Amino acid sequence: MRAFFLYAGIALVAGSTLALEILLTRITSVIAWYHLSFFVIALAMLGMTAGAIYVFMRPGRFGQAMVVRRLARSSALYAALAPLAVAWTMSGPLLPVIDLMGFFALLGFGAALAVPFAAAGVALTLALTRTGLPPGRAYGCDLLGAAAGCGLVIPLLDAVDAASAVLVVGAIAALGALAFATCDEDPGERRRSLGTCGALALALLAFAGFNAAAEAPPLRPAWVKGVREDPREFMHVAWNTHSRVTVGTQIALPPYLWAPGRNMPLEARAPIQQRVLKIDGAAATLMAEGAASDHAYLDWDLSTFAHRLRPHGPAAVIGVGGGRDVLAALRTGHSPVVGVELNAAIVDLHRRSMADFSSIAARPGVELHTDEARSFFSRDRRQYEVITMSLIDTWASTGAGAYSLSENGLYTVEGWLVFLRRLAPTGVFTVSRWYKKESPGETARMLALAMEALWQLGVEEPRAHLLLLQVESVATLLVSPTPFTAADLDLMQREAVRIGVNMVLTPRRLPAQPLLAELGAIEDRAALWQWAENQTLDLTPPTDDRPFFFNMLKPGTWLEGQEDVSELDLGFLGNLQATQTLVYATLVSLLLTLAALLGPLVARRRPEEARPAEPGARALAPATLAAALAYFALIGLGFMFVEIALLSQVGVFVGHPTLSLAVVLGGIILSAGVGSLLSGKLAVERGGAIAWLFPLIPALMVVAARLATGPVTESFAGAETSVRVLLSIALIAPPALGMGICFPLGLRLVERAGGHAVTPWLWGINGAFGVCASGLALGTSMTWGISTTMAVGAACYLALVACARKLVRASA
Secondary structure, three states: OHHHHHHHHHHHHHHHHHHHHOOOOOOHHHHHHHHHHHHHHHHHHOOOHHHHHHHHOOOOHOHHHHHHHHHHHHHHHHHHHHHHHHHHHOOOOOOOOOOOOHHHHHHHHHHHHHHHHHHHHHHHHHHHHOOOOOOOHHHHHHHHHHHHHHHHHHHHHHHHHHHHHHHHHHHHHHHHHHHHHHOOOOHHHHHHHHHHHHHHHHHHHHHHHHHHHHHOOOOOOOOOOOOOOOOHEEEEEEEEEOOEEEEEEEEEEEOOOOEEEOOOOHHHHOOEEEEEOOOOEOEEEEEEOHHHHHHHHHHEEEOOOOOHHHOOEEEEOOOOOOOOOHHHHHHHHOEEEEEEEHHHHHHHHHHOOOOOHHOOOOOEEEEEOOOOOOHHHHHOOOOOOEEEEEOOOOOOOOOOOOEEEOHOOOOOOHHHHHHHHHHEEEEEEEEEEEOOOOOOOOHHHHHHHHHHHHHHHOOOHHHHHEEEEEEOEEEEEEEEEOOOHHHHHHHHHHHHHHHOOOEEOOOOEEOOOOHHHHHHHOOHHHHHHHHOOOOOOOOOOOOOOOOOOOOOOHHOOOOOOHHHHHHHOOOOHHHHHHHHHHHHHHHHHHHHHHHHHHHHHHHHHOOOHHHHOOOOOOOOOOOHHHHHHHHEEEEHHHHHHHHHHHHHHHHHHHOHHHHHHHHHHHHHHHHHEEEEEEEOOOHHHHHHHHHHHOOOOHHHHHHHHHHHHHHHHOOOOOOOOHHHHHHHHHHHHHHHHHHHOOOHHHHHHHHOOOHHHHHHHHHHHHHHHHHHHHHHHHHHHHOHHHHHHHHHHHHHHHHHHHHHHHHHHOOO
């Protein structure tokens, strides 16, 4: 029974830490920007490393007689501190890093979040290294609990807001402390601990219920994107794993258009009843009241221009938002109008809570689908005259992690091929993106993406299939699988002049803007890629191997000054600054990881810290200690490199980010946990080849998964959701299973070599290098592609062979 409660405590605390990490990603994406989520979470997770190193450097505080008591207390401390740290984080603004003081402010936020994670780090380190449990089973329970925590976040955020979910997660950690307290052999201390932990769990659950039910929750984000937020301004607030959607009160304002033509008459600007929808407090869309005939202003918006060339037949909208693109398609006579919206909270507004105001869901011929666009069109067999994708950028990081933006897969060559193949022969795919005359980076990359997709479709002269129009800070691209006819071009010119928009690129003329003129004149694929690689910004067409359309900074310019970067981008976008933030975050992670490595080495020189903590243990030889450190550092690096690569590759195949969170992230951790449990079957203590060749298992499985992913995802892109989920599990389970066996086997080898005293330090090193690897892996994917990231992960596991061989010799 004692072992059962210890395993239960490990699973509960581990599950709560991963759930909290995902919730913090969501909260930070709301109060700040998606690229700061990575930085704050990295610093917070380094708290786990700090807890592990503290256990190593203070062995006297964690003697065998005190282990269970320390487990219960540190878990309870984590449960109590987590909501307090998150509340403090949400109480003030978190701004982009533009100067030294902003950097220190961000460090302060990260440090506050690191405190509860440090307590959790102490608890999990003690549980894995000081309880005498078999390493494979203990680490397996840790990973299985983490996988359960990952899955728990999905229904939790559907039921309550993120702040209330943090309180629930704290209650789960308190239950973990309760499980640990059950194992205390002192009856009096056991009763006190059980009472304290039980009361803490009940108090946190009660507060969570009160906070979730309150009209103005006391625990909530007080500042969003640097602006003080008043919850009374919202009619509706909904959270899920990839967004927070707020709906403002009803107001009468002139209609807001992405890019109104210069000739728009005054009567078209008459105020209308509207509600503002915001995703993560920044990406806004408007919901308007009234029938389609009441929205004549839409005829003057550049983003609706394709309907003038193709006014009839089936139409599709990628990203329904407030419903404006659906209304524009209805006005011109399209039927049916199929809206594909990733965010279930937005579709729910149109179908239920605001159906009377929006009314688009009830209009004849309108279909609304909650789905990822690529996944939907891969299965849908209809042909459309117009497919619209207007300024789809939520700036919201998914629960799988920062930089895992739900819109990444929409702006790749493979994605556009899916959309173009769903068009009728004369159909038009229209995309609107931001335009800056002095540096039209997004517009140029969009145009390069269209040209590459057309070439891959077999088109010989892409320019005959392209129209690029622009007004103010928006450019709209029209792409057709067949060349635009002379009648199309004549109609386009008449309408462009009537509305008052600029004809930037047509089959009859090249752009006046120098950069776009060079791009428009390119006549073959090789020249396109060579030209794109020679530009200041990365204008190469994004692919599924590098699906980072919004991140155009090249590695050589990652560390340039803030003013230099601002000149290359529209200031309100911040996508280029996001890349710089990733670089700074990775550098800080590297420095902190170095401190985690060197600090204990210096402390070991003191005699009182150098003595082994357990009877029968002995100090490791320097070469053996170096091999142990390298082993656990490589596991931390390799696991994160492979995990991030799998998240990026298989996540697009699964489709919906909520489903990806459960299937991909949860599946990786769950499979690794099963691998850890199975590691006990490998008798490395007996020696022989398997004792040091076992790292080849994950290395070979990672290579096999990489080779299989492309053909499988391409062949089954149009399969039903259940089939894609099963195939995804089949792709990720083997490498994750192999990766899960390495940590417990390494612990067994180190302990057999007499290194029981250093195992907490090795646990900390594993965590520190894992945090560091998350930034390095993202940078590798953005620079060289996801395939390279996967290859680096496989190489890390391959390098384990030399470390394992050294540890086997020492343990013999």
